[in-house]
Amino acid sequence: MKYAAIGYSMPNDIIFVDGTELKGIIGGGSFFAYTGLKLCTDDCLFIAAVGADFDEYYSEWWDGNNCSRDGLMFRTDNSIYFYVKYLPDGTYEEGTIFTEEYDKVCWAENFIVASEIEKYVAHGMKGLYLYGGNMDHLYCRTMQGYKDKYGLKIGWEFPQAYRILGNGQDDLGHIFDIVDYFSLNRKEAYKYFGVNTDADAVEELKKLGKPCYFRVGQDGAYFIDKGEVTFVPMISVRDNEVDPTGCGNISTAAAMWAFFEGYDPLRICIWAAICAGYNALQYGPYPKMDAETRAEAQKLMEELVIKFRK
Amino acid sequence: MAEYIVSGNVIIDEIHQYTGESYVRLGGGAIYALSGYRVWTDSCAFVGYAGCDFFDNYGEWLRNSGINECCVTPAYDYDFRSILTYDENGFYTSSNGESFRTGLNKEHLGRCTPTMECCTPYAEAHKGKIKGWEIHSHVDTVFYQQFKKLARECGFKTGCELVNFGRKSYMEPTETIKEVIRNLDFFSMNLTECKDLIDGVKDLYDAEEFFKEFTNCSIFLRNGTDGAEMISGGRVYRAGLADDFGQKDSTGCGNSSTAAAFWAVCEGLDPLTAACIGSATAALNVAHEGLITDFSSETVAKCAEIAKRLRHESLSAEEM
Numbered sequence: 001m002k003y004a005a006i007g008y009s010m011p012n013d014i015i016f017v018d019g020t021e022l023k024g025i026i027g028g029g030s031f032f033a034y035t036g037l038k039l040c041t042d043d044c045l046f047i048a049a050v051g052a053d054f055d056e057y058y059s060e061w062w063d064g065n066n067c068s069r070d071g072l073m074f075r076t077d078n079s080i081y082f083y084v085k086y087l088p089d090g091t092y093e094e095g096t097i098f099t100e101e102y103d104k105v106c107w108a109e110n111f112i113v114a115s116e117i118e119k120y121v122a123h124g125m126k127g128l129y130l131y132g133g134n135m136d137h138l139y140c141r142t143m144q145g146y147k148d149k150y151g152l153k154i155g156w157e158f159p160q161a162y163r164i165l166g167n168g169q170d171d172l173g174h175i176f177d178i179v180d181y182f183s184l185n186r187k188e189a190y191k192y193f194g195v196n197t198d199a200d201a202v203e204e205l206k207k208l209g210k211p212c213y214f215r216v217g218q219d220g221a222y223f224i225d226k227g228e229v230t231f232v233p234m235i236s237v238r239d240n241e242v243d244p245t246g247c248g249n250i251s252t253a254a255a256m257w258a259f260f261e262g263y264d265p266l267r268i269c270i271w272a273a274i275c276a277g278y279n280a281l282q283y284g285p286y287p288k289m290d291a292e293t294r295a296e297a298q299k300l301m302e303e304l305v306i307k308f309r310k
Numbered sequence: 311m312a313e314y315i316v317s318g319n320v321i322i323d324e325i326h327q328y329t330g331e332s333y334v335r336l337g338g339g340a341i342y343a344l345s346g347y348r349v350w351t352d353s354c355a356f357v358g359y360a361g362c363d364f365f366d367n368y369g370e371w372l373r374n375s376g377i378n379e380c381c382v383t384p385a386y387d388y389d390f391r392s393i394l395t396y397d398e399n400g401f402y403t404s405s406n407g408e409s410f411r412t413g414l415n416k417e418h419l420g421r422c423t424p425t426m427e428c429c430t431p432y433a434e435a436h437k438g439k440i441k442g443w444e445i446h447s448h449v450d451t452v453f454y455q456q457f458k459k460l461a462r463e464c465g466f467k468t469g470c471e472l473v474n475f476g477r478k479s480y481m482e483p484t485e486t487i488k489e490v491i492r493n494l495d496f497f498s499m500n501l502t503e504c505k506d507l508i509d510g511v512k513d514l515y516d517a518e519e520f521f522k523e524f525t526n527c528s529i530f531l532r533n534g535t536d537g538a539e540m541i542s543g544g545r546v547y548r549a550g551l552a553d554d555f556g557q558k559d560s561t562g563c564g565n566s567s568t569a570a571a572f573w574a575v576c577e578g579l580d581p582l583t584a585a586c587i588g589s590a591t592a593a594l595n596v597a598h599e600g601l602i603t604d605f606s607s608e609t610v611a612k613c614a615e616i617a618k619r620l621r622h623e624s625l626s627a628e629e630m
Binding site: 049051052073074075076077104105106107108109111112113115116136137138 | 359362383384385386387419420421423425426427428449450451452453456481
């Protein structure tokens with residue numbers, strides 16, 4: 001496969017303020033990223049250690065979209081499974097539906113060590129999406145080896161949380177060293193750079209010198225590369241958006257694909273926003289990831305390119 | 311290649327004594343189990359996940375023990391470290407919190423857990439040559455279902471030692487244990503863990519009755535200072551405990567005795583002998599501070615003598 005997302009899957013129960021529930025909504029940051037890639041190309045893989053009950057939740061979407069099972073490793077008895085409970089004040093709480101202890105075991109056991117990834121990347125893989133700050137020096141050294149050996153490129157979604165070392169510095173430098181592209185959101189950028197405006201964050205990202213897709217929520221997103229900054233506001237594919245969960249993951253992966261495929265910055269921004277737009281149309285991923293949807297999305301992208309260039 | 315394999319946790323204990331003295335003690339259930347194998351065979355190996363510094367930490371012990379092969383998949387920068395703080399009465403509190411340099415804490419310990427991705431390449435490369443493979447502290451039944459299939463394809467027997475896994479499984483602990491045993495040739499727990507985890511088990515008799523149902527599997531039930539027993543084919547074979555080498559530290563006795571008993575079962579020895587071999591191994595383990603370091607032919611011969619004596623004592627007690 002030419003592209004892959006590696007990470008975790010995670011079904012969710014959503015509990016609304018009025019007490020109604022949606023059960024078993026398929027999700028997980030890396031899974032959403034995979035769906036973003038799937039909207040870009042059929043030539044993509046989800047590499048994940050999953051629960052034995054994976055099919056109970058994912059098979060309808062998975063098989064309906066002809067997704068490969070080559071990257072799935074069945075390790076734990078149950079999937080990592082969260083609930084999201086919306087509260088009357090507009091906030092929400094979330095957590096595991098199992099015990100905290102079992103949840104921790106699932107996260108740890110479902111971690112895929114870098115050496116187990118080689119068989120997937122060794123046959124012409126072009127781009128790999130990674131998420132988070134859970135990658136130590138060994139992991140990054142191994143990934144660098146795959147880059148050198150196979151010409152792999154790495155896209156990275158910046159973590160919500162990361163380790164601060166004893167000297168007060170973050171533990172992300174070795175990750176930055178191996179990535180060819182990365183993405184982060186406004187909250188993450190403000191915290192990381194110690195800034196409080198988008199403009200300041202953009203300046204810091206320019207200084208960092210890595211191609212970056214900077215997401216600013218409902219306001220849109222920037223693509224920053226070689227000192228050039230491109231901005232596109234949020235794009236609605238249709239009017240009936242219901243749930244933004246996963247849009248950040250999807251747009252990160254879609255922008256990665258577009259960048260690695262050589263799209264220009266405007267197209268990268270528009271394409272990523274369109275892919276996120278499809279995801280917002282329902283709870284869970286867009287149900288139909290096929291050539292027809294891709295053609296529709298591509299057509300919309302070209303229309304918007306003309307519009308934004310005017 | 312080795313005939314006996316163990317996969318599981320590798321943990322180094324940082325000991326902090328109340329006197330202020332601090333030192334490092336090599337450990338981890340899988341490594342203690344490896345030492346138990348080594349008493350009886352030098353054809354043994356660890357196959358699993360560990361830190362990049364595994365051979366820095368364990369290399370000397372492995373070399374001195376004559377263990378020539380370990381198939382380590384480096385999974386993180388440094389081996390896990392558990393910080394044990396002892397008081398003047400010899401009791402300790404264990405902190406699996408973030409260690410001074412590993413960056414890994416208890417939440418990450420599951421990364422040591424064996425996986426099919428880790429075991430399969432070694433098993434397939436040595437198909438037909440491995441005799442027994444013990445898994446240490448893994449509670450996901452989906453793993454055992456796949457591992458059983460691999461074992462049947464590659465021709466080895468499967469063993470497992472479960473430690474108190476609390477609520478680490480989504481299933482009720484009793485159901486987890488039943489499902490794990492259904493997929494194994496050999497299983498071990500201690501009585502305290504049985505009482506904690508298995509519904510209706512309040513004493514040794516209850517535990518024996520519970521395990522007798524699993525006629526597919528030899529169960530090595532450890533009972534601390536009261537010895538151990540093998541439950542096989544619906545019968546119970548009791549082995550006492552020996553004190554021939556003296557007593558220093560009981561850490562790892564359960565792991566090493568389990569591996570030794572599993573070795574004996576795989577070698578086709580009768581259940582009582584297997585139980586006695588387990589007990590004899592514990593006797594050697596308890597004489598060491600940390601891992602067993604003495605695998606000399608004299609010591610091994612003494613262990614064999616102890617096992618023989620325990621077997622005789624058990625049979626004599628039965629006759630009475």
